[in-house]
Amino acid sequence: MMAPMLAVRALERRVGDVEILRRIDLDVMPGEAIGVIGPSGSGKSSLLRCIAGLDPISGGTVLVEGRVARPGDGAIGMVFQQFNLWPHLTARENVALALRLVRKMPAAAAQAKAEAALARVGLAALAGRKPAALSGGQQQRVAIARTLAMEPRVLLFDEPTAALDPELTTEVLDVIRDLAQAGTTMLVVSHEMGFIARLSTRVVFLDHGVVVQAAPPAELFGTQAEPRVRGFLQTYLDRVAWARDA
Numbered sequence: 001m002m003a004p005m006l007a008v009r010a011l012e013r014r015v016g017d018v019e020i021l022r023r024i025d026l027d028v029m030p031g032e033a034i035g036v037i038g039p040s041g042s043g044k045s046s047l048l049r050c051i052a053g054l055d056p057i058s059g060g061t062v063l064v065e066g067r068v069a070r071p072g073d074g075a076i077g078m079v080f081q082q083f084n085l086w087p088h089l090t091a092r093e094n095v096a097l098a099l100r101l102v103r104k105m106p107a108a109a110a111q112a113k114a115e116a117a118l119a120r121v122g123l124a125a126l127a128g129r130k131p132a133a134l135s136g137g138q139q140q141r142v143a144i145a146r147t148l149a150m151e152p153r154v155l156l157f158d159e160p161t162a163a164l165d166p167e168l169t170t171e172v173l174d175v176i177r178d179l180a181q182a183g184t185t186m187l188v189v190s191h192e193m194g195f196i197a198r199l200s201t202r203v204v205f206l207d208h209g210v211v212v213q214a215a216p217p218a219e220l221f222g223t224q225a226e227p228r229v230r231g232f233l234q235t236y237l238d239r240v241a242w243a244r245d246a
Contacts, residue, residue: 012059033180035200043209077152083139092127117145137168155186
């Protein structure tokens with residue numbers, strides 16, 4: 001039997017007396033795209049940040065290919081809501097910077113790798129532009145390229161379109177979809193329910209730091225959803241219908 005790429009076991013995070021994550025168990029197989037959904041404050045972003053090693057965990061383990069993942073080891077890459085690009089650097093330089101500073105790659109090699117990563121997200125022609133000359137969607141694609149250039153084994157997306165206007169969302173979602181189709185192992189937190197339903201091999205629903213249900217999209221978005229999941233999705237559908245009618 002194939003071993004999981006990412007194995008999360010009894011993961012807990014507490015801040016004082018507040019339990020943010022409660023004994024989360026999750027296996028992610030190589031090439032899987034896991035969608036993570038749930039109400040605001042349910043622990044979705046905390047789960048990704050704990051997996052990435054950005055937030056301390058109170059218990060449990062996170063293993064990538066059977067080894068403990070540590071910040072900076074390159075096993076896990078994360079794309080955030082905000083682009084966090086250096087405004088004085090070009091797209092190429094933003095992507096190459098971590099390669100030079102963290103991986104100690106020579107400047108020419110880092111630049112070539114950065115250009116390849118930008119081409120992968122459809123931005124080869126804009127490699128010489130600074131962030132101010134790029135749209136929000138293009139800036140987020142630069143941020144994705146920056147993460148891809150580090151060649152992580154697992155890629156985490158935390159609401160990657162939350163800071164974008166609706167018309168710019170599609171270009172970023174298309175890049176994520178293409179990465180999933182290419183076999184990239186990933187976890188995606190998003191409120192874009194239709195996208196999650198189409199993208200994911202499995203969907204995890206979190207509420208109050210607990211996995212309520214983890215199932216294939218057809219099951220979780222269908223008649224086999226748990227009552228709490230059905231209630232959440234109905235609220236989402238009602239809101240979408242209201243916005244459409246308005």
